[in-house]
Amino acid sequence: xxxxxxxxxxxxxxxxxxxxxxxxxxxxxxxxxxxxxxxxxxxxxxxxxxxxxxxxxxxxxxxxxxxxxxxxxxxxxxxxxxxxxxxxxxxxxxxxxxxxxxxxxxxxxxxxxxxxxxxxxxxxxxxxxxxxxxxxxxxxxxxxxxxxxxxxxxxxxxxxxxxxxxxxxxxxxxxxxxxxxxxxxxxxxxxxxxxxxxxxxxxxxxxxxxxxxxxxxxxxxxxxxxxxxxxxxxxxxxxxxxxxxxxxxxxxxxxxxxxxxxxxxxxxxxxxxxxxxxxxxxxxxxxxxxxxxxxxxxxxxxxxxxxxxxxxxxxxxxxx
Amino acid sequence: xxxxxxxxxxxxxxxxxxxxxxxxxxxxxxxxxxxxxxxxxxxxxxxxxxxxxxxxxxxxxxxxxxxxxxxxxxxxxxxxxxxxxxxxxxxxxxxxxxxxxxxxxxxxxxxxxxxxxxxxxxxxxxxxxxxxxxxxxxxxxxxxxxxxxxxxxxxxxxxxxxxxxxxxxxxxxxxxxxxxxxxxxxxxxxxxxxxxxxxxxxxxxxxxxxxxxxxxxxxxxxxxxxxxxxxxxxxxxxxxxxxxxxxxxxxxxxxxxxxxxxxxxxxxxxxxxxxxxxxxxxxxxxxxxxxxxxxxxxxxxxxxxxxxxxxxxxxxxxxxxxxxxxxxxxxxxxxxxxxxxxxxxxxxxxxxxxxxxxxxxxxxxxxxxxxxxxxxxxxxxxxxxxxxxx
Numbered sequence: 001x002x003x004x005x006x007x008x009x010x011x012x013x014x015x016x017x018x019x020x021x022x023x024x025x026x027x028x029x030x031x032x033x034x035x036x037x038x039x040x041x042x043x044x045x046x047x048x049x050x051x052x053x054x055x056x057x058x059x060x061x062x063x064x065x066x067x068x069x070x071x072x073x074x075x076x077x078x079x080x081x082x083x084x085x086x087x088x089x090x091x092x093x094x095x096x097x098x099x100x101x102x103x104x105x106x107x108x109x110x111x112x113x114x115x116x117x118x119x120x121x122x123x124x125x126x127x128x129x130x131x132x133x134x135x136x137x138x139x140x141x142x143x144x145x146x147x148x149x150x151x152x153x154x155x156x157x158x159x160x161x162x163x164x165x166x167x168x169x170x171x172x173x174x175x176x177x178x179x180x181x182x183x184x185x186x187x188x189x190x191x192x193x194x195x196x197x198x199x200x201x202x203x204x205x206x207x208x209x210x211x212x213x214x215x216x217x218x219x220x221x222x223x224x225x226x227x228x229x230x231x232x233x234x235x236x237x238x239x240x241x242x243x244x245x246x247x248x249x250x251x252x253x254x255x256x257x258x259x260x261x262x263x264x265x266x267x268x269x270x271x272x273x274x275x276x277x278x279x280x281x282x283x284x285x286x287x288x289x290x291x292x293x294x295x296x297x298x299x300x301x302x303x304x305x306x307x308x309x310x311x312x313x314x315x316x317x318x319x320x
Numbered sequence: 321x322x323x324x325x326x327x328x329x330x331x332x333x334x335x336x337x338x339x340x341x342x343x344x345x346x347x348x349x350x351x352x353x354x355x356x357x358x359x360x361x362x363x364x365x366x367x368x369x370x371x372x373x374x375x376x377x378x379x380x381x382x383x384x385x386x387x388x389x390x391x392x393x394x395x396x397x398x399x400x401x402x403x404x405x406x407x408x409x410x411x412x413x414x415x416x417x418x419x420x421x422x423x424x425x426x427x428x429x430x431x432x433x434x435x436x437x438x439x440x441x442x443x444x445x446x447x448x449x450x451x452x453x454x455x456x457x458x459x460x461x462x463x464x465x466x467x468x469x470x471x472x473x474x475x476x477x478x479x480x481x482x483x484x485x486x487x488x489x490x491x492x493x494x495x496x497x498x499x500x501x502x503x504x505x506x507x508x509x510x511x512x513x514x515x516x517x518x519x520x521x522x523x524x525x526x527x528x529x530x531x532x533x534x535x536x537x538x539x540x541x542x543x544x545x546x547x548x549x550x551x552x553x554x555x556x557x558x559x560x561x562x563x564x565x566x567x568x569x570x571x572x573x574x575x576x577x578x579x580x581x582x583x584x585x586x587x588x589x590x591x592x593x594x595x596x597x598x599x600x601x602x603x604x605x606x607x608x609x610x611x612x613x614x615x616x617x618x619x620x621x622x623x624x625x626x627x628x629x630x631x632x633x634x635x636x637x638x639x640x641x642x643x644x645x646x647x648x649x650x651x652x653x654x655x656x657x658x659x660x661x662x663x664x665x666x667x668x669x670x671x672x673x674x675x676x677x678x679x680x681x682x683x684x685x686x687x688x689x690x691x692x693x694x695x696x697x698x699x700x701x702x703x704x705x706x707x708x709x710x
Contacts, residue, residue, distance in 0.1 A: 001379075064410060092551050142422065159412065159413055159414045159417070244414060274432065277432070284413075285426045287428040288410060288426055289413070289427075290346065291345055291346055291392075292431045293408075293426060293428070293453070293466060295343075295428050295429055295455055296341050296343065298340055298341075298456045299321070299337040299339065299340055299456055300375040300456065301327070301333065301340045301375040302337075303373070303374040303375035304327065304374060312373055316429075316430060316450060
C-alpha cells in the first residue's frame with residue numbers, strides 16, 4: 001500500500017537513527033576531556049599575559065623585549081584557547097596549539113643563540129614549552145584517534161523495481177562496480193564478507209564485515225568486525241514510490257588518520273558526502289542505463305594551456 | 321581525423337586528433353557526412369558558456385554513416401545512415417520514459433557540476449561545455465554516439481542530407497517552441513529572432529494551425545526569409561517600437577503566444593541595449609534577456625511565452641510582475657529531440673516542409689573557423705552554414 005503521508009517511523013528512519021546512535025562510541029558533540037580543558041585555559045591565561053604585559057613576560061622568560069611580537073603570539077594563544085573551549089569540535093584547535101608550540105620553540109631557539117638573551121631563563125622557558133608541547137600532542141592525538149565518526153546519509157531514486165535493487169545490493173560483490181573507493185568485496189560464508197578499499201594517499205584499507213540486518217527487499221545493514229583498519233557500519237533501505245525505488249544509504253566510519261585524515265581527504269577532493277552521492281549516481285546509471293557514461297578516452301584537440309586543461313580534466317574524473 | 325576544436329574565445333582551429341573509439345557497450349561510431357553550426361554554438365564562440373576547455377571538439381548538429389557499434393547496440397549496424405539528436409539520452413530513466421529526453425538523468429558524467437549551478441542536471445549534449453558532460457562534438461569526421469539505439473533516426477536512402485540534417489536540433493527546436501504555445505484556431509504568434517530556429521518556429525506555428533505569425537529581427541535578409549520562405553509578417557526592431565507595433569498589429573490584444581528564439585546574447589538599439597552589454601561585460605549578469613523581457617511585456621493576458629533561446633545563468637530585470645498579473649504560461653527547455661524526429665521526418669517525406677530552405681552556405685569542414693566568423697558577423701547574409709566533413 002502506498003502511503004501519501006511520509007511516515008518516518010514506518011520507514012524506519014527513526015529506528016535507524018537510534019541504531020546509529022547506539023553503535024557509535026561518541027555523541028555528536030565531541031567531548032572535551034580534562035586535559036583539553038586545562039590546555040584551553042592555559043592558552044587563554046598565557047595569551048592574556050602576553051597581550052597585557054608583553055615586557056614583563058619577555059623579562060620573565062629572559063628574551064629581548066619585542067612587545068608587538070609578544071602581543072601577536074598572545075592573540076594566537078587566545079584564539080586556540082577559545083577554540084578548544086567553545087567550538088563543537090576542539091580537535092583542530094588542539095592541533096593549532098601544537099602548531100603554536102612549534103612556532104614558540106623556533107623563536108626560543110633563536111633567542112637561545114642570541115647574545116642579548118638570558119640563557120638560563122630562556123632554557124627554563126624552553127623546557128617548559130617542550131613539556132606543554134608533549135601534553136598538547138598527547139591531547140590532540142587522543143582526540144583525533146577517538147575522532148567522532150563521519151556519517152553520510154544520501155538518497156537517490158532509481159527507476160527499477162525494489163526487488164531488483166535489493167538483489168543487486170545484497171550480492172556484495174557487486175558493490176565495487178559502482179563504489180569508486182572499493183576494490184573488492186568477497187563473501188566468506190555466513191553473514192561475513194571481506195572488504196578491500198583504497199584509502200588516502202594510495203593506502204589500502206581492509207576489513208571483515210558482518211551483516212547485521214537483512215529484510216528482503218527492504219533493508220540491508222552491515223558493520224565491520226574487530227581488527228578492521230577503519231571501523232565502519234552502514235545500511236541501505238529500499239522504498240517503493242511511484243517513480244521507482246528510493247534508495248536511502250547511511251554510511252558511518254571513523255576516518256583513517258582521525259580528523260586530520262578527513263581534512264586531508266577533503267583537500268584531495270574526496271569529501272565523503274560527495275563520494276557517496278557519486279557512488280549512488282553510478283548505481284543508478286548502471287541499473288537504469290546499463291552502463292556508466294564516460295568521456296574518458298575520447299579525442300580532444302591539442303591544448304596550449306595543457307597543464308590547466310589536464311588539471312581540470314583530472315579534477316573532473318575525480319569528482320565523478 | 322580532422323575536428324573543429326575550441327581553444328579560447330574567438331579562437332577555433334581544425335586539427336588532426338585521434339579517431340573516436342567505442343568506450344561503452346551502447347556506443348556507436350559515425351562517419352560524419354554533414355554537420356552544421358548552430359546559433360547556440362556562437363554563445364560558446366563568444367565565451368558566454370562556462371566550462372569550455374582548450375581542445376574541446378565543437379558541434380551538436382550532425383549526421384552520417386554508422387561504421388562501428390558496441391556490443392549492446394541492437395538497432396543499428398555498419399552502413400546505416402542516421403541523424404543524431406543533440407541531447408544524449410539513455411532511454412530508460414523516468415525522464416526518457418516520459419519523453420523528456422533532454423532531461424535524461426544518466427547521460428551527464430559531470431552532473432555534479434550542473435547540479436551546483438542549476439539544482440539538477442539536464443542531459444549531456446555533444447560539444448557543449450563540460451557542464452553538459454564534456455562530450456566531443458560532431459564538427460569532425462567521426463563522432464562517438466553513446467546510447468546509439470535511442471539517440472538516432474534512420475534516414476531513408478533517397479533523402480539528401482540537407483533535408484534531414486536539421487532533425488538533429490533546429491527543426492525540432494522550432495517545432496517544440498511552437499508546440500509549447502498550445503496554438504488554437506485564430507491565434508497570432510510573435511517570434512523574436514529570425515535565425516534558423518526562429519524560421520522553423522514560424523513554419524511550425526503555421527503547421528500547428530496559427531492564423532498569423534509576426535517575426536522580429538533587424539537583419540533585412542533574415543526578415544526577408546521569414547516573409548518569403550516562412551510566410552510571416554515582420555517587424556524590424558531598429559525601425560519600429562516592437563511593443564507598439566505588436567499592439568497595433570493585433571488590434572490592441574497582444575499576441576496569443578510569444579516565442580523568444582534569441583536567448584542570452586540579444587541586442588537592442590540605443591541605451592537599452594547598452595545597459596545589458598555593460599552589465600554582462602562587468603559580469604553583473606550572465607545573459608542579456610532583452611527579447612525575453614519584450615516577449616513577456618508584449619504577450620496578451622493569459623497567453624504563453626515559449627523560450628527555445630538558450631540561457632545560462634542569472635537574468636536581470638525580468639518583468640515577472642507582468643507575467644504574474646497577466647497570468648502568463650512560461651514554457652522552455654532544451655528540446656526533447658528524440659520525441660520529434662519521427663513525426664517531423666514524416667512531414668518532410670510528405671513534402672509539408674523542406675528544412676533546407678534555411679541553408680545559405682555550404683563549406684568544407686576545414687573552413688569551420690572562417691564559417692563561425694561569417695555566421696557571427698552575419699557576413700554575406702549568412703543564416704545557416706552546413707559543413708561537409710567528407
